[in-house]
Amino acid sequence: MKNSVKFFLPALALFAACSGEKNPGWDISTDQEQITAGKSLFEQNCAACHNFTQNAIGPNLSGVTHEMTSEWVKNFIKNPTQIIESGDERAKATFAAYKTYMPAFPNLGDEQMDQILSYLHTYEKKAVEQSADKIEDPIPDSVVDSGIRMELEFFFQVPPTDTITPLAKITKLESEPVFGRTFLQDQHGVMYEIINGKPVEYLNLKKLRPEMVSKPGLATGFGSWAFHPDFVNNGILYTSHTVPGGTAPADFAYADSIPVKMQWVLTEWKTNNPKGTPYVGEGREFFRIDVPTQIHGVQELAFNPKSKPGDEDYGLLYVGVGDGGSAENGFAFIPDHQGRLPWSSILRIDPSGRNSKNGKYGIPASNPFASDPNKAGEVYAYGFRNPNRVFWSPDGQLLASEIGHHNIEELNKIEPGKFYGWPQREGTFLINPYGNMSDLFPLPADDAELGSTYPLIQLDHDELNAIIAGYFIPSGELEGNFLFGDVPGGKLYISDLKGDQPKVESWKVIYNGKEMTIKELCDCKRVDLKFGQDKTGQLYLMTKFDGKVYKIKTP
Template identity: 55%
Template sequence: MKKQLIFTALSLVFLYSCTQEKKEFGLEISTDASQILQGRMLFEKHCSTCHNFNEDAIGPNLSGLTRQVETSWIRQFILNSTSLIEAQDPRAIQLFEKFKSTMPAYPGQPEEIDAILSYLHTFETLPIPISGDTTSNLIPEKIQDSGIRLSLELFAQLPSSDSVAPLAKMTKMEPISGTERLIINDQRVGLYELVDQKPVLFLNVLEKKPAMVSKPGWATGVGSFAFHPDFQSNGLFYTAHTEPGGTAPSDFGYTDSLAVFMQWVLTEWKLNDPKARKFEGTNREILRIDNASQAHGMQELTFNPYAKKGDPDYGLLYIGYGDGGTAEKRFAAISNHKGKGIYSSILRIDPLGSDGKNGKYGIPKINPFARKEGMAGEVLAYGFRNPNRIFWDAKGQLHATDIGQHSIEEINRIEPGKFYGWPVREGTFGINPFGSFRALYPLPEDDSKLGVTYPLIQLEHDETVAVIGGYLIPDGPLKGKFVFGDIPSGRLFFADLNESGSPKVQSWGVLFDGKEISMKGLVNHDRVDLKFGIDASQNVYIMSKAEGKIYKIITTD
């Protein structure tokens, strides 16, 4: 997902270490060669998206870390950072206040941490401290509280797919087009239908696709789904899921000098009886894309809900695909492809066509780069780090939320063929994809030559660290407003997308059992993992992975 401002424990620990009295640390860390090798593999799997040993990336340069901080403290923080924060550990509190987010517990076995420490301990050079960090107070106007509070009522509960939070990993809940049937995913399992507000397993993707993996977490597993607008007659729907790198030959990849960590797979499913509550039918793979990390892959699948039969856009599948973590690994050209590649893009394909790269899908003639020599006909627009949500406003205008790097979150209005800046822009600021991602710069005087389309809305990380949309509220005090929020904290926002200029963003809150409560308090966890859903009547829902609960927003008295 994101650069994840949910930094790894290692990044948090390092930033505090600079203030400590110099001691000789790490004497107890093993230097056994086999353990170091194991640690290297674990680091590449769980940590390399955020860290390296040459320069600051998403997290800091880790070279020399184990020689600056007590080994026992590092190990404890990696295992459970939240417990240290709750215990009011001064170091943990300082880090939490700085980054405004907690970190998920290490996803592997506790004994693996010793191997990671052994690998880290092979790097002796101390990193150079960052000076002149330009990523605070870039946007002086702060978001104001609207005073609006809407009631929530518990609507449904997904079964736990793990014993620790997040107990269920939903990312999307939407109705099957033209029906009242409500579908929701759990990334670890597959798709559920909510029948009388109770989850009924509709499709077990893990069972049908045994190569599927949902670890090390973030956006892995069943990332998204979409039902064809003619589902009631053709029984077709689509899912995106992850498999380990090298599972099968890919349709799209990149340079051989960058390892393939995972593959994203787009699958078409055909239900024998479209009215059936449980999947029985066939499936075929449409598309397979290599990914350099567990992050920023195929985060969104959707069809245009406003398109009618006969419209050029009817039945075309939109796909949000991020940079795959390639920018953090210093392969900026993979994202900055000028329409010649498919990464960091919103794609649009005809799932029933056959003139695509592998003959299993079609290239819509209305796409801006269709049938142009050397261009990727699948691309609708490009220049996104992590376009995790694609949506249309009431006027039928296309938008996308895009999770930023270190400083800026974006909501973009999408126009065909346009470039939205990543990895050389973050919001309305310049960024050097080969330098520090913490440093942003004013736009140059000749900026227009780059042809960047800038965000409709941009938010700094003192307001939100991982933006997620979001739907239009049908009535009540937020009628017609687009609601969205911050994934980790659960902070809630709204804006009028049709407001002239840059729409004003305000915050709002919730009531539960008649009392005002924060989202963290509501879900009993410091990380909310906020998502939104909608039903056939356009009622909007708030969802949290922490406990796997779904809450209905009550918009009228």
């Protein structure tokens, strides 16, 4: 663990540099209409990863056009990988700091680029004070290679739904719980059934809900889906998707002074032919929530696969709701709610009930806050930045993966009513949600008073930048081991999840007889890795970069 002395650094020390031109930004227009247009483009394409007050997923952009030439900034936006690979020192330094490739934006034309630069140019660089007890290297130890190698077999490629990468935004592959039919969805709006090894369109959410938007990408669009455990009889399934802010009144909103970039909508769909493909039926909206950015929305819907008819948990829908990007955009009070609000929470609701405030779903009496008038009865557990996957271990333990901010990725054991730290903690470290959230500090002496529950597994960004989970090996010599990985970089990890501090190791794949990384497999710099598992236990690996699906042959 390294501590720094107190000093000042420019907010863009890694992003900006003297470019050899006497006055960077001399060619940038200060026309107000152009600035306004640039602000809109920035909010649509850039704000999920960048702001002007602190480092986030990407660097603080305050002052970039005052330090770098317009040509450099434009080229970096259009193709950051090319600039990094060209040997540009500042681009290399930025990559070293954030350890992931920024998506390219080749679709932005010259006029749009000029507008964005006009908006960027309104922000001067600022000095950031760093504390003496700031932690520079939160987890010094490195993950070791397990030596495990698993063979991949190409299964199929999803039809492209975009002309730029990722070509197919496939995110979730699972089976309907009884028949065992297997499905996956593309965030651009199409849900497929896998029939005879090929994807066949099952439900076209974009056609059914034309107001759905899946641009500018990241987590927007068709977020998740879950079949009711009695789908074979009742024909009911659930989806989440995004629409533009203000499309309709939200069930959960905040002060109108805070922007509403997106709304997440939950829909119950019912078909009279549960065995048929494609889906034919009707849908009813039952939940709508505002979020200030396009990130960290409702990326997970799930039913407990271990529950049976008559069990208390049977038919209850778990909903992973992130903070909507609120904390890092200056609205930390939205997720900092101590169970009073649904953001930054895992919800548990009864879709067949009607005792919610909007009368469209039920709040189970067994929920931890169901009888507390000062809490949100829907909340099962809270304090998450982005609980992007919710799942159960073979022994029935509820788990959730948590995509972190600037430093820590987590896997958490979920217990009812517990608080998991965000936005006051990132992993087992203190952060300041009302200051520079990229800085980590040691836990204070009175940490127990916060009542935070800490991760079962935590890894820093030396290992992975965005955790994606998570499935268990069903049989063989590695039975019960948990597989997970890194979304952008495609790194692969395995753990037996035993003990209070489970061992985590890396593993690699063999494809066509050759050992390789996932980046080598898809010949790309940004993989957008996902996993899946069908009812037989077969595990799958998916790469959104090219829309390909592979079977994992476990030992």
